[in-house]
Amino acid sequence: MIIVNDVSKHFGKVQALGGVGFTARDGHITALLGPNGAGKTTLLRLLVGLLRRDRGSIAIDGVDPAVDPMAVRKNIGFLTDQFGLYERLSTREYLAYFGELNGMTRADIALRTREVTELLDLGDIIERRSKGFSQGQRIKVALARTLLHRPRHLLLDEPSRGLDVMATRAVRRALEALRADGCCVIMATHVMQEVTHLCDDVIVIAKGFTVAQGSPRELCERTGIASLEDAFVSLVGTEEGIA
Numbered sequence: 069m070i071i072v073n074d075v076s077k078h079f080g081k082v083q084a085l086g087g088v089g090f091t092a093r094d095g096h097i098t099a100l101l102g103p104n105g106a107g108k109t110t111l112l113r114l115l116v117g118l119l120r121r122d123r124g125s126i127a128i129d130g131v132d133p134a135v136d137p138m139a140v141r142k143n144i145g146f147l148t149d150q151f152g153l154y155e156r157l158s159t160r161e162y163l164a165y166f167g168e169l170n171g172m173t174r175a176d177i178a179l180r181t182r183e184v185t186e187l188l189d190l191g192d193i194i195e196r197r198s199k200g201f202s203q204g205q206r207i208k209v210a211l212a213r214t215l216l217h218r219p220r221h222l223l224l225d226e227p228s229r230g231l232d233v234m235a236t237r238a239v240r241r242a243l244e245a246l247r248a249d250g251c252c253v254i255m256a257t258h259v260m261q262e263v264t265h266l267c268d269d270v271i272v273i274a275k276g277f278t279v280a281q282g283s284p285r286e287l288c289e290r291t292g293i294a295s296l297e298d299a300f301v302s303l304v305g306t307e308e309g310i311a
């Protein structure tokens with residue numbers, strides 16, 4: 069479980085987060101919705117201990133990433149907007165490298181490589197070097213790396229950007245399987261259809277503040293608006309950043 073309370077973060081004079089608070093539960097997929105520049109990526113980077121907050125508290129299964137980032141990272145998979153693939157490594161070599169960094173045994177790496185290859189349909193690129201991979205192939209390999217060590221928490225920054233229909237479905241299936249395993253998934257996205265079909269809970273942030281949290285249905289009921297996209301626009305009070 070991830071509990072965030074009144075977190076703020078400035079970059080010099082720029083306020084990225086003014087006051088964000090929410091709870092993301094295990095066995096749930098939680099969407100992080102907000103216009104461009106709302107603070108979603110900053111929040112994800114704070115959760116994983118890559119940035120230090122100015123104020124507030126964060127507890128990831130009770131551990132504060134500012135106090136013990138290594139303990140938190142052991143149990144988190146983080147898919148950022150920078151995939152960080154190594155062009156000279158094949159997908160299999162790349163996964164093995166990150167598995168070793170995460171302290172996995174060779175046998176476990178081999179087992180998990182088989183599992184994520186199947187889950188994300190990587191069969192045709194598992195022996196290929198990543199140089200020249202398409203955007204969708206790059207995301208799937210980065211996601212495979214993120215899942216390899218069976219993280220208890222998964223933080224995804226726009227995981228479906230650039231994916232075709234089949235790849236989108238493969239990622240969706242993977243996330244549903246993780247949810248069924250009790251994983252706590254937080255996903256920043258601009259794709260309303262994905263939120264409606266996949267997410268149990270939605271956190272809406274605007275200009276660095278949490279403006280609402282609830283299931284897609286609750287947000288629609290609260291605003292009295294039938295479509296989630298229109299409810300979102302009403303909650304953030306602007307049409308900026310809608311995809």
Ligand SMILES: Nc1ncnc2c1ncn2[C@@H]1O[C@H](COP(=O)(O)OP(=O)(O)OP(=O)(O)O)[C@@H](O)[C@H]1O
Binds near residue numbers: 079083102105110
């Ligand atoms: N390293 C940085 N230095 C200065 N400003 C930053 C930095 N990182 C983020 N910001 C600013 O903080 C604010 C929040 O940015 P962030 O990337 O978290 O938004 P976002 O919700 O992820 O946006 P998007 O949907 O466009 O990806 C923006 O005004 C951004 O310019």
